[in-house]
Amino acid sequence: MSGYSLMIHGGAGVIRNPERFEPSLHRIVSAGADLLERGGTARDAVSLCVTLLEDDPLYNAGFGSVLNADGVAECDAAIMDGRDLSAGAVAGVGRIKNPILAARTVMENSAHVFLIGAGAEAFARRNNVEMVPESYFQTPERLADLARAKARNETALDHVASQGAPSAKKLGTVGAVARDRAGNLAAATSTGGMTNKLPGRVGDSPVIGAGVFADNASCAVSCTGVGEHFLRTSLARTVGFLIEDLGLETQAATDEAIRRLVEKVSGVGALIVVGRDGVCARAQSTPGLLTASARDGVINVKTA
Ligand code: GLY
Numbered sequence: 001m002s003g004y005s006l007m008i009h010g011g012a013g014v015i016r017n018p019e020r021f022e023p024s025l026h027r028i029v030s031a032g033a034d035l036l037e038r039g040g041t042a043r044d045a046v047s048l049c050v051t052l053l054e055d056d057p058l059y060n061a062g063f064g065s066v067l068n069a070d071g072v073a074e075c076d077a078a079i080m081d082g083r084d085l086s087a088g089a090v091a092g093v094g095r096i097k098n099p100i101l102a103a104r105t106v107m108e109n110s111a112h113v114f115l116i117g118a119g120a121e122a123f124a125r126r127n128n129v130e131m132v133p134e135s136y137f138q139t140p141e142r143l144a145d146l147a148r149a150k151a152r153n154e155t156a157l158d159h160v161a162s163q164g165a166p167s168a169k170k171l172g173t174v175g176a177v178a179r180d181r182a183g184n185l186a187a188a189t190s191t192g193g194m195t196n197k198l199p200g201r202v203g204d205s206p207v208i209g210a211g212v213f214a215d216n217a218s219c220a221v222s223c224t225g226v227g228e229h230f231l232r233t234s235l236a237r238t239v240g241f242l243i244e245d246l247g248l249e250t251q252a253a254t255d256e257a258i259r260r261l262v263e264k265v266s267g268v269g270a271l272i273v274v275g276r277d278g279v280c281a282r283a284q285s286t287p288g289l290l291t292a293s294a295r296d297g298v299i300n301v302k303t304a
Contacts, residue, residue, distance in 0.1 A: 002181055002183060002278070003181065003278060003295065003296040004033070004036035004037065004045075004178070004179060004180055004181050004278075004294075004295070004296065005178065005179040005274045005278040005279070005280050005293070005294075005295045005296075006029060006032045006033055006036055006045055006049070006176070006177070006178045006179075006274070006280075006293065006294045006295070007029075007176070007177050007178075007272045007273075007274055007280040007282070007291060007292070007293040007294075008025065008028055008029050008032065008049045008050075008053065008174070008175065008176045008177075008272070008291065008292050008293075009172070009173075009174065009175050009176075009222060009224055009270070009272045009282075009289065009290060009291045010024070010025060010053060010058065010059050010172040010174055010290035010291075011059060011060060011172015011173050011174065011224050011289075011290055012172070012224045012225055012269055012270035012284050012286040012288060012289040012290070013172070013225075013286050013287070013288055014286070014287050014288060015287075015288035015289075015290060015303060015304070018288065018290070018303030018304060019303065020058070021058060021290050021303055022301050022303060024056050024058055025290060025291070025292035025301050025303075026292060026299065026301050027052075028049055028052045028053055028056070028292070029049065029292035029293065029294050029299060029301070030294070030299065031048060031049065031052060032045045032046075032048055032049040032176065032178065032294065033294035033297070033299065035048055036178065036180055036181065036294075037297070039180075039181055040180065041180050041182075041184065041186070042081075042082070042178035042179055042180040042184050042185055042186035042214075042220070043079070043081050043104075043184075043186045045176070045178040045180065045186070046079065046176040046177065046178050046186045046187060046188040046220075047079060047100060047101070047104050047186075047188060049176035049178075049188070050077070050079075050100040050174055050175065050176050050188040050189070050190050051098050051100055051101060053174035053176075053190070054097075054098050054099065054100060054174065054190055055098070057139070057141070058172075059172045059173075059174045060172050060173055060174075060191055060192045060193075061075070061077070061099070061172075061173060061174040061190040061191050061192055062075070062097065062098055062099065062100075062190060062192075063097075063136070063137070063139075064142075064192065065137050065142070065191070065192025065193075066142055066145060066146070066192040066193065066194065066195040067137065067138065067142050067143065067145070067146045067192075067195060067196075068193070068196065068197045068198070068199050068201070069146075069150075069196050069197065069198060069199060070199050071138065071143070071146060072094050072134050072137070072138070072199075073094045073134070073137035073138075073142075073192055074091075074092045074093070074094055074192075074193060074197075074199065074200075074201070075090075075092075075093050075094065075096065075099040075137075075190070075191065075192055075193075076089075076090065076091045076092070076093075076099065076190070076191050076193060076202055076203060076205045076206040077089065077090055077099035077100045077102065077103045077188070077189065077190035077191070077205065077206055078090075078103050078114075078188065078189055078190075078205060078206040078207070078208060078211065078212045079100060079103045079104050079107060079186070079187070079188040079212070080186065080187050080188075080208060080212055080213060080214040080220075081107070081184070081185075081186050081214060082184060082185030082186055082187075082214035082215045082216040082217075082220055083184045083185075083216055085214075085215060086107050087107055087113050087208050087212075088103040088104055088105065088106035088107025088108070088110075088113060088114075089103050089106065089113060089114040089115070089206040089207070089208065090102045090103050090106060090114075090115055090116065090120040090124070090206060091114070091115075091116045091117070091120070091202045091206045092116050092117040092120070092200065092202060093116075093117065093120050093121050093124070094121075094134055094137065095121050095131050095132060095133070095134060096120075096121060096124050096129060096130075096131060096132070097129075097130040097131065097132045097136070098129070098130065099190055100188055100190045101124075101129050101130075102120060102123075102124040102129045103188075103190075103206070105123070105124060105127045105129055106120070106123065109127050110123065113208065114206065114208075116202075137192075142195075145195050146195055146196055149195045149196035150196055154196065155194045155195060155196045155197050172224060172290060173189065173190070173191035173192075173205055173211075173223075173224040173225075174189070174190050174191070174224075175187070175188060175189040175190070175205075175211075175212070175222025175223070175224060175272060176188050176222060177214070177219075177220035177221060177222050177272055177273060177274040177280075178220065178274060179220070179274045179275075179276070179278050183216070183276075184216060185214045185215065185216050185219065185220040185274060185276065186214050186220055187212050187213060187214040187220035187221055187222050187236075188212065188222065189205040189206070189211045189212040189222045189223065189224075190205060191203060191205040191211075191224075191227075193205075193227070194227075202227075203226075203227020203228070203230075203231070204223055204227035204228075204229075204230035204231045204235075204236075205223075205227065207231060208236075208237075209234050209236055209237035210223070210227075210230045210231045210233075210234055210235060210236055210237070211223045211224075211227065211230055211231075211235075211236060212236055213236035213237050213239065213240055215240050215244070216276060217240075217244050217276065218239070218240035218241075218243040218244040218275070218276060219239055219240055219243050219250060219253070219273050219274060219275045219276060220273065220274045221235075221236040221239045221240070221271055221272070221273050222236070222271065222272050223235055223236055223269060223270070223271045224269055224270050224271070224289075225267065225268050225269015225270055225285075225286065226267065226268045226269055229261060229265045229266075229267035229268060229269060230261070230267070230269060232264075232265050233260060233261055233264055233265055233267065235257055235260075235261055235267075235271065236271070238257050238260065239253050239254060239257045239271070239273055242256055242257065243275060243276070249275070249277075249279070250273055250274075250275030250276075250277060250279040250281045251279060251281040251283075253273070253275075253281075254271060254273045254281035254282065254283045255281075255283050257271060257283065258270070258271065258283040258284065258285055261285060262285050267285060268285055268286060269284070269285060269286060270282065270283065270284035270285070270286055270289040271283060271284075272291055278295065280293040280295060282302075287304075288303070288304050289302070289304070290302070290303055
């Protein structure tokens with residue numbers, strides 16, 4: 001058995017009062033690290049971390065999900081296991097408490113990879129994934145965010161919203177990447193998407209190869225930022241290509257992916273990566289990125 005590596009993110013952008021995220025990031029990465037320390041799997045670690053991130057209203061995922069133009073949450077999430085490239089994803093779900101657990105259930109209990117909307121919710125219910133009413137997501141803060149976005153006739157994403165926009169103090173898509181002590185990789189990403197987005201809009205987070213990717217042959221990746229940019233560049237898969245096919249080191253591949261994102265589509269966002277070598281890497285085209293990593297007991301929280 002070798003060591004373990006874990007990295008989580010809570011979104012990217014212009015992050016106001018970054019210190020308020022530190023306790024949450026530390027608590028959540030510690031929970032995942034404990035699991036990996038005890039010999040738990042990368043799949044379980046990323047699933048646990050993203051569930052905890054979804055339950056924290058600081059972030060734009062799960063309970064903290066932003067609302068679409070109709071005033072309801074449409075959450076997206078995906079998980080991928082680098083052992084065998086198994087994957088599960090859900091999109092446009094507004095009645096599932098933890099979309100990442102629904103995505104995991106798709107991966108483990110269905111013949112499919114990606115379920116959307118009412119079908120995804122019915123599948124989750126049949127598989128005893130916890131359901132909630134739509135009102136669970138319609139918190140006073142998210143309703144106020146939506147009202148401000150509508151007043152300004154804008155859509156607002158993650159912390160990127162703060163670039164002159166009203167949602168300056170928040171929010172972030174979440175994700176986790178891990179390498180367990182057996183050397184297996186996994187990745188997970190979850191989001192509420194964009195405040196005031198068109199109903200039916202899906203970003204990169206639940207799309208395998210765009211906002212999430214894991215393959216033991218290369219790396220595990222989770223992205224955050226403007227989903228359309230990551231969809232158009234298949235960015236998460238690109239990191240795997242750079243490592244497996246071009247032989248780049250983990251941090252160099254992560255930097256190169258962001259360089260391509262900016263060069264090709266003037267992309268706005270960030271990504272976290274754990275390489276097959278156990279190296280934790282991050283890169284961003286945004287001013288800020290919230291991350292925490294744990295490698296063999298050493299925890300590192302970064303809020304810039
Ligand atoms: N990156 C999250 C989204 O665009 O929905």
